[in-house]
Each structure stands twice: as structure tokens, then as C-alpha cells.
Amino acid sequence: MDYYLTPVTEVAAELTTSPAGLDAATAGQRLAEHGPNQLADAQQKTIWQLVLHQLADVMILVLLTAAGVSVLIGEAKSAYVILAIVMLNAVIGFVQEYRADKAMEALQKMAASHAQVLRDGRPQEILTAELVPGDVVLLEAGHVIPADVRFLETHTLKVDESSLTGESSNVEKTPDALPPGEYPLGDRLNLGYKGTSVTNGRATAYVVATGMKTELGKIAALIQTAEVVTPLQKRLGTLGKRLSVVALVVGALFFGVGWLRGEAWQDLLLVSISLAIAALPEALPALVTVSLALGAGRLMKSHALMRKLPAVETLGSVTYICTDKTGTLTLNQMTVEDLYEVPAVTLAGLADRNGLLTALALNTDASHDAENHWLGDSTEVALAQYAADKDYARPALEEQFPRLAELPFDSERKCMTTLHQTPEGVLVLTKGAAGSLYKQLTDSQQAGIADLTRRVDAQAAQGYRVLAYGAKMLPELPADLTPATVETGLTFLGFASLLDPPREEARQAVAECKTAGIIPVMITGDHKLTAKAIAEKLGIISSEDELVLTGPELTALDEPAFAAVVEKVRVYARVDPAQKLRIISALQARHQFVAMTGDGVNDAPALKNADIGIAMGINGTEVAKEAAAMILLDDNFATIVEAVRHGRRIYDNILKFIRYLLAGSAGEIIALFCAPFFGLPVPLLAIHILWINLITDGLPGLALAYEPSEKNSMRRPPIDPRQTIFADGLGWFILGVGLLVGGLTIGTEAWAIRQDLPHWQTMAFTVLCFSQLGLALAIRSRRESIFSIGLLSNKPLLGAVVLTAGLHLTILYVPFCNELFSTQPLTVAELGLAVAIASVVFWVVELQKLISRRWKRPGVQVPALSGGATLALVSD
Ligand code: ADP
Ligand code: MG
Numbered sequence: 001m002d003y004y005l006t007p008v009t010e011v012a013a014e015l016t017t018s019p020a021g022l023d024a025a026t027a028g029q030r031l032a033e034h035g036p037n038q039l040a041d042a043q044q045k046t047i048w049q050l051v052l053h054q055l056a057d058v059m060i061l062v063l064l065t066a067a068g069v070s071v072l073i074g075e076a077k078s079a080y081v082i083l084a085i086v087m088l089n090a091v092i093g094f095v096q097e098y099r100a101d102k103a104m105e106a107l108q109k110m111a112a113s114h115a116q117v118l119r120d121g122r123p124q125e126i127l128t129a130e131l132v133p134g135d136v137v138l139l140e141a142g143h144v145i146p147a148d149v150r151f152l153e154t155h156t157l158k159v160d161e162s163s164l165t166g167e168s169s170n171v172e173k174t175p176d177a178l179p180p181g182e183y184p185l186g187d188r189l190n191l192g193y194k195g196t197s198v199t200n201g202r203a204t205a206y207v208v209a210t211g212m213k214t215e216l217g218k219i220a221a222l223i224q225t226a227e228v229v230t231p232l233q234k235r236l237g238t239l240g241k242r243l244s245v246v247a248l249v250v251g252a253l254f255f256g257v258g259w260l261r262g263e264a265w266q267d268l269l270l271v272s273i274s275l276a277i278a279a280l281p282e283a284l285p286a287l288v289t290v291s292l293a294l295g296a297g298r299l300m301k302s303h304a305l306m307r308k309l310p311a312v313e314t315l316g317s318v319t320y321i322c323t324d325k326t327g328t329l330t331l332n333q334m335t336v337e338d339l340y341e342v343p344a345v346t347l348a349g350l351a352d353r354n355g356l357l358t359a360l361a362l363n364t365d366a367s368h369d370a371e372n373h374w375l376g377d378s379t380e381v382a383l384a385q386y387a388a389d390k391d392y393a394r395p396a397l398e399e400q401f402p403r404l405a406e407l408p409f410d411s412e413r414k415c416m417t418t419l420h421q422t423p424e425g426v427l428v429l430t431k432g433a434a435g436s437l438y439k440q441l442t443d444s445q446q447a448g449i450a451d452l453t454r455r456v457d458a459q460a461a462q463g464y465r466v467l468a469y470g471a472k473m474l475p476e477l478p479a480d481l482t483p484a485t486v487e488t489g490l491t492f493l494g495f496a497s498l499l500d501p502p503r504e505e506a507r508q509a510v511a512e513c514k515t516a517g518i519i520p521v522m523i524t525g526d527h528k529l530t531a532k533a534i535a536e537k538l539g540i541i542s543s544e545d546e547l548v549l550t551g552p553e554l555t556a557l558d559e560p561a562f563a564a565v566v567e568k569v570r571v572y573a574r575v576d577p578a579q580k581l582r583i584i585s586a587l588q589a590r591h592q593f594v595a596m597t598g599d600g601v602n603d604a605p606a607l608k609n610a611d612i613g614i615a616m617g618i619n620g621t622e623v624a625k626e627a628a629a630m631i632l633l634d635d636n637f638a639t640i641v642e643a644v645r646h647g648r649r650i651y652d653n654i655l656k657f658i659r660y661l662l663a664g665s666a667g668e669i670i671a672l673f674c675a676p677f678f679g680l681p682v683p684l685l686a687i688h689i690l691w692i693n694l695i696t697d698g699l700p701g702l703a704l705a706y707e708p709s710e711k712n713s714m715r716r717p718p719i720d721p722r723q724t725i726f727a728d729g730l731g732w733f734i735l736g737v738g739l740l741v742g743g744l745t746i747g748t749e750a751w752a753i754r755q756d757l758p759h760w761q762t763m764a765f766t767v768l769c770f771s772q773l774g775l776a777l778a779i780r781s782r783r784e785s786i787f788s789i790g791l792l793s794n795k796p797l798l799g800a801v802v803l804t805a806g807l808h809l810t811i812l813y814v815p816f817c818n819e820l821f822s823t824q825p826l827t828v829a830e831l832g833l834a835v836a837i838a839s840v841v842f843w844v845v846e847l848q849k850l851i852s853r854r855w856k857r858p859g860v861q862v863p864a865l866s867g868g869a870t871l872a873l874v875s876d
């Protein structure tokens with residue numbers, strides 16, 4: 001049915017519904033019939049898919065091949081062990097991925113959007129996913145349209161359909177049926193589409209299609225979005241490909257050299273495959289996802305809800321945090337501290353009431369409920385409350401002077417107007433930014449503007465938000481109700497000074513940003529002087545070089561001029577949301593990594609374009625939330641900084657994990673590969689290599705994800721997102737540790753063979769194993785010694801190391817395992833010696849950290865961030 005060609009009543013009949021909405025029972029039935037109102041790719045993986053996913057891994061396939069080869073060459077025993085290891089590995093992988101999935105599911109539930117509907121005749125809020133055809137939804141500015149709908153009632157409704165039609169101007173919608181004909185999507189003026197957003201007005205509408213049957217669903221079916229890949233995963237992917245080539249070459253070379261030396265090809269083949277496995281970092285990308293998902297779960301506990309997984313990783317790279325002022329840096333608890341009345345202004349029609357207080361009470365959208373709680377925007381509430389305390393309560397006054405019409409506040413005009421009936425005519429009351437009002441005053445008042453400006457500026461300079469009031473009388477309600485006609489020829493009544501105290505925790509967070517090489521920037525619609533005063537209180541501005549720029553000043557700057565100063569601006573005042581985009585692109589052009597907050601519909605483009613868009617959880621609109629990568633559940637600036645700290649920790653830990661895995665593999669490869677060049681037999685059997693790779697490397701490696709923040713994590717510059725994984729000497733570290741581990745293993749082997757010890761192979765195996773465990777402990781911190789961070793500060797890791805050591809001893813001393821793993825029980829002396837040799841790796845890495853701590857003692861230089869200024873940081 002073409003709903004746009006049909007009158008509303010017929011639409012209702014077709015959907016068997018009415019303007020009062022559905023009842024809960026019918027809605028339940030329809031939900032079962034039509035399925036949830038969501039796009040298909042949001043569906044969860046089943047447990048079986050997770051298991052299958054584990055088994056489809058390339059490494060597992062290689063392992064299974066190895067098992068096959070073992071059977072072929074009559075080594076069925078090895079095949080069992082390989083299979084057991086594969087199973088164990090799959091179980092570990094499954095548990096991790098399952099936990100990550102649960103974490104993501106919890107996040108998705110938190111981020112799930114809601115819709116207002118009429119059910120059982122009452123307005124209620126339900127999950128968008130539970131909408132069914134026939135539901136009556138209530139829409140207003142800031143909402144995302146939750147399903148495809150047919151409007152039944154609209155009030156100056158405007159919808160932004162650019163996401164669907166590409167049409168950038170907003171479309172005005174009506175409930176009227178269209179005359180018969182062909183209409184493209186954008187011309188169906190009585191339909192609203194899922195995923196588009198209401199920018200203005202309000203409406204009620206019938207849901208006509210949900211889920212994949214909506215227009216958005218039809219497109220989604222065509223593109224079926226692929227899984228997200230984070231920047232780090234991309235880099236790891238490339239690294240993985242290169243390492244696969246290395247693995248193949250190493251395996252082939254090993255096989256070739258052994259063949260030439262006349263060794264049995266069967267053994268060679270198995271060891272070659274094991275070697276290739278050692279070099280393959282197959283599990284890395286998946287483990288990054290797991291770390292990120294678990295990290296996102298942790299972030300939620302700190303009130304930062306991540307909507308996009310890559311943002312968890314890139315949080316650590318933020319160099320600029322551009323944040324709203326009201327509510328984020330301040331408490332959003334406004335109180336009127338002072339009133340200024342222009343002398344000798346009286347308003348006709350008010351009898352002998354005070355004009356300014358009357359305006360305070362009437363020009364407001366604040367109200368209070370039965371329990372005397374005030375409702376509404378904090379500015380509005382503060383003003384209405386102040387008037388009420390002076391016996392100018394809104395309800396009583398509105399009874400006498402009923403509101404006839406209004407021009408709502410918008411952040412571009414920076415004022416709002418209400419029109420009231422009085423015995424003498426229609427009273428127009430306007431309040432807003434003083435600057436906006438000056439332009440509209442009567443000629444007779446123009447002369448007083450200089451004096452008013454002086455007074456207003458004096459208040460603003462103390463951090464007060466100043467709201468000015470103007471009024472005029474009209475004989476009757478004008479036909480054309482637009483700001484251009486109504487908000488002119490006003491008489492200035494006076495102004496109110498409001499105080500919104502800065503948040504204490506924001507002040508600390510600002511200080512923390514500065515030591516972390518992050519620049520906090522305030523963006524506000526407030527007066528320049530108000531903004532500057534608050535910024536100074538918070539520490540955002542602390543020197544003369546740090547600039548305050550206003551919206552009009554920004555407009556006057558051309559691109560090169562703005563680019564020259566953008567890194568020095570700390571406060572943008574009197575800006576409108578559209579200018580946020582310009583700020584972001586100017587900063588990004590200077591290679592800054594920008595986090596930007598927003599709450600309104602017109603903030604959405606900025607939130608999308610920022611490197612990390614952050615929406616307000618409490619005061620934010622649905623549209624802003626959908627555009628953002630992260631939602632601040634408590635609207636608090638300090639939470640952003642806390643999230644950055646976590647982001648840095650998560651990134652650090654992923655890097656530690658990569659270091660551990662690659663350094664360990666390098667050790668194994670060097671040991672196996674080089675032994676023959678010293679005339680020694682291959683130190684390990686294939687099974688030993690698999691054991692080390694999957695158990696010794698795997699368990700402690702995973703536990704590195706639980707490592708707490710490094711002490712200096714917020715005292716060093718942000719992570720450059722363009723930097724390679726190998727920056728910071730990772731390559732040298734891997735090579736160094738690899739040579740050390742390989743050397744120790746070969747050395748032990750050579751010595752033991754020379755001493756005619758029959759257990760030489762088990763000794764080499766034990767050295768290799770325990771040196772990895774020592775590495776895991778030493779690698780926990782990049783800088784600090786393990787003794788200063790404490791063994792117990794990462795209990796999962798300690799547990800993993802103890803467990804792995806225990807498992808190793810089991811395969812050394814349980815006779816049945818000796819058989820399976822071709823190991824022999826070591827004597828106490830042999831075991832002691834092996835552990836002592838292995839511990840060298842631990843001590844060397846600790847020593848390296850000690851040297852680098854001493855070396856860098858005087859302070860860490862943070863590279864130039866703000867126009868050449870450098871921060872010298874003391875290392876502790
Ligand atoms: P912020 O960045 O602090 O959220 P807003 O866009 O809310 O700034 O406000 C910008 C300016 O608009 C304020 O400085 C004030 O002068 C004016 N203003 C704010 N709220 C109202 C309102 N409810 N009615 C009239 N004017 C307002
Ligand atoms: Mg505001």
C-alpha cells in the first residue's frame with residue numbers, strides 16, 4: 001500500500017490502529033509476527049558460531065595438518081597431543097571471545113535507543129527495537145525517527161533526511177495525503193523514515209514499517225556493513241601478512257637445510273610446520289578485538305559508553321578535547337545572583353507590576369510539578385525560580401496574561417520571545433544574549449547602549465551569564481510570527497546575572513590534561529568575558545598566549561589566518577554549532593587528534609567529523625548520541641579525561657602483548673634455526689614448540705590485558721596514531737630478547753650435551769619455557785621495575801605464570817606425560833640450573849629498564865604540541 005497517497009484515517013484502518021495507539025497485547029502479538037525493529041547486522045552471534053569461528057582459524061588448520069602428518073608418519077601419539085592442544089587453545093579463545101561478546105552486548109543494551117509511543121492510550125518510552133506497525137509514536141526536535149512512519153499530526157515539523165536522500169536542506173512535513181502520482185522518497189511529505197532526524201517542531205505518527213522492511217533496512221540489506229576494523233588491527237593485519245611470509249621462508253629454509261644435512265624428512269617436516277606456527281601471529285587481530293571489547297566494558301564502569309570499538313583504541317591519541325561549557329565543565333546549577341533594572345521604564349497593561357520581574361516569570365518554559373520540583377533548562381529554571389521567590393509566580397501571572405504565541409530559543413539567534421494578551425494589547429517579551437538584543441532596540445534607547453554594555457561586560461568578566469530582557473506592545477497578534485518581525489523595536493528592561501559554578505573535578509581534569517599533553521578547549525554560546533572568566537577559574541587559560549576567539553571573529557578570519565592561530569585558541573565564545581566543524585577541520589589539518597562534545601541536533605555533523613565524537617548522555621539528544629563514538633553517561637568533563645587514561649592503558653597493554661608474543665616467537669625461531677649451524681641437533685621437538693607457543697605464550701599473554709595503568713601514562717604525550725607498531729624500539733627489543741632467549745637455549749643444549757647429560761633436550765625446553773615466564777613478568781611495565789609496581793598488582797598475570805609453570809612441571813614429572821611429550825624428569829640440580837639460566841632474561845629486561853630510567857631521569861620532553869611550547873615533565 002502507498003501510505004503517502006492515502007488519507008490518514010484509511011492508513012489507520014489498514015494498520016488496524018487508532019490515534020490512541022495500540023494496546024500492549026496487540027503490540028506483543030505484532031512484535032512476534034514482524035520481528036524486532038532493528039537492522040539485521042545488529043544480530044548476535046550464536047554460541048555455535050563462536051565455536052566454529054575458533055576452529056576456522058588458520059593456525060588451527062595448520063595444526064590439524066601437522067596432526068595429520070604425524071599420523072601419516074606413524075607418530076599417532078603426537079597427533080593426540082596436537083589435538084589436545086588445539087582443543088585447549090580453542091577453549092581459551094572461545095572463553096575470551098564469549099566474554100568480549102557479552103561485554104559488547106551489555107554496551108549495545110546501554111546504547112539502545114528509545115522511542116516515545118502511545119500504548120494503552122498513555123505516552124510511554126519503549127525500546128526502539130520493540131516498535132511494531134500500527135504504533136503511534138510521538139516525535140519532537142532532537143529525535144531520530146525510529147521506524148518508517150506516516151504523520152497524523154504535525155506542528156512546524158522539519159526533518160533532516162540527508163542520511164537517506166542526500167538532500168541537505170530540511171524537509172517540512174505535513175499529515176495530508178498526496179494527490180495520485182509518482183513520488184521519489186524525498187517528496188513523500190507525509191512519510192518519515194527510520195534513521196532520519198527531526199530538527200524542528202513536533203509530530204505524532206503511525207509506524208508503517210519496521211526493521212529490515214524500512215527504507216533504511218532496504219539499503220542496509222544491500223550493503224550489509226562489514227565488521228569494523230580498528231587502525232591498530234589494520235596495522236597488525238599488514239604485519240601479520242609480512243610475518244606469514246617470514247614464517248613460510250623460515251619453515252622452508254629449515255626444511256631445505258636439514259634435508260641437505262641428510263636428516264629424516266618426516267621429523268624435519270613436523271619441526272618446519274611447528275616453526276612456521278611459532279612465527280605466525282595469527283591470534284593477534286582477534287586478541288585486539290577481545291582487549292578492546294573488555295576495555296569498553298571497563299570504560300562503561302567509568303561512565304563512558306563506547307558506541308564504536310575503534311574509539312577505545314584511539315582515545316589514547318587525543319591531543320585536543322573540545323568541550324561544551326554548560327553542564328560539562330560547570331555544574332549546570334544556575335542561580336540568579338543579581339538583577340539590573342533600566343530606570344524609569346514602565347510597561348503599559350501590567351498595572352503597577354515590576355516589568356523586569358514580570359518578564360522573568362512570563363518569558364520562561366520552566367515549570368514545577370506537584371511535588372514542587374522544577375522542570376526545564378537550568379537557565380530557565382533559575383530565572384523563573386528567582387521571580388517566584390519575589391512573588392512573581394508564572395502560573396498566576398499566566399492566568400492574567402495568557403501566552404498567545406512564542407518563538408523558541410535557538411542557539412544561533414541566542415534569544416527567545418513570548419507573546420501575551422493584556423488589556424492594552426499584545427505584550428512581546430524577549431530575553432537572550434545582551435548583544436543580540438542591542439541590535440533590536442528602539443532608536444530612543446540606542447544612546448544608552450554604551451552604558452549597558454559597560455554594565456553587562458563588568459558582570460560577564462566575573463563569570464556571570466547575563467540574560468537581557470526587552471519588551472514592546474503590539475495592538476494585536478501579528479500574522480507573520482518570525483524573529484525578524486517580532487524581535488525588533490524593543491525597549492530594554494534590564495538584565496539578570498546568573499552564576500553556574502565550575503565543577504571541581506573538571507579543574508583537576510584540566511590540570512591532568514595539561515600534563516598528559518592534551519589541550520582542553522572550551523566551546524560555548526556564552527559571552528566572551530563570561531567564558532574567559534570560567535576558563536581562567538578552571539585553568540584552561542593560564543597564560544597570555546592562550547587566546548579567546550568569538551564566533552564573529554572566527555567568521556572574519558580566512559583559512560590561513562585561522563590555521564595560524566587555531567592551536568593557541570583555548571576558548572571559543574558566542575559560537576554556533578556549525579562553527580564547530582571549522583574548528584575540527586582546522587585542527588585536523590595541523591595533525592591534531594580531536595575529541596569534540598555535543599548535545600544538540602546541529603552538533604551531529606561535528607560529532608561525526610571529530611576523531612572522537614562525544615555525546616552527552618543526560619542532556620544530549622538522540623541525534624547527537626547516534627552520531628557519536630562515545631556517550632558520556634554523566635555529562636562530566638572529568639569522565640572524558642578518565643576515558644583517555646583508560647584508552648592509553650588499553651593501547652599500552654595491547655602493545656605489551658604484541659611485544660611479549662613477538663619476542664617469545666623470535667626466541668624460539670632463533671633457537672631452532674641456529675642450533676644446526678653450531679653443529680648441534682635441533683633442540684626441541686615439534687610438540688615442545690607447540691606447547692610453548694600455545695600454552696606458555698598464550699596464557700600469560702592474555703593476562704597482560706589486566707595490567708593496570710603505567711604510573712606515567714598521563715604524564716607523557718599522546719600516542720601518535722600514525723606511528724608504527726615498531727616505533728619506540730619494539731624491533732630492537734624483539735631482536736635483543738630473541739637473541740638472548742635463543743642463545744641461552746642453544747648454550748644450555750651445547751653445555752648439557754658436552755656434559756653427556758641424557759636430559760639435554762628437556763633442559764633446553766625448560767629454559768625456553770621459563771625464560772618466557774620471566775619475560776612476561778618483566779614486560780609488565782615499560783619503565784617501572786616489577787619490584788616497584790608489585791608482583792600482586794596484576795593477579796591474573798601472576799596466576800597465569802604460576803599455572804603455566806605448574807603445567808610445565810606436570811609434563812616433566814608425570815610419567816604418562818613424559819611418554820606423550822617425550823620429556824624426562826629432571827634432577828633437582830638440573831631443574832634448578834635451568835630455571836636459573838632462564839631467569840637471566842628477566843634480569844636483563846629489568847636491567848634495561850633500570851638503565852633507561854636512569855638515562856631519562858631529568859625529565860621527559862613532550863614534543864611540540866602548541867605552537868612550539870614544550871612541556872618539561874619530571875619523570876615521576
Ligand atoms: P552554551 O554553550 O553555554 O550551552 P547556549 O547556546 O545555551 O550556550 O546559550 C548561548 C547564549 O544564549 C547564552 O549566553 C544566553 O545569552 C542565551 N540563552 C541561553 N539560554 C537561553 C534561553 N533559555 N533563553 C534565552 N536566551 C538564552
Ligand atoms: Mg546550552
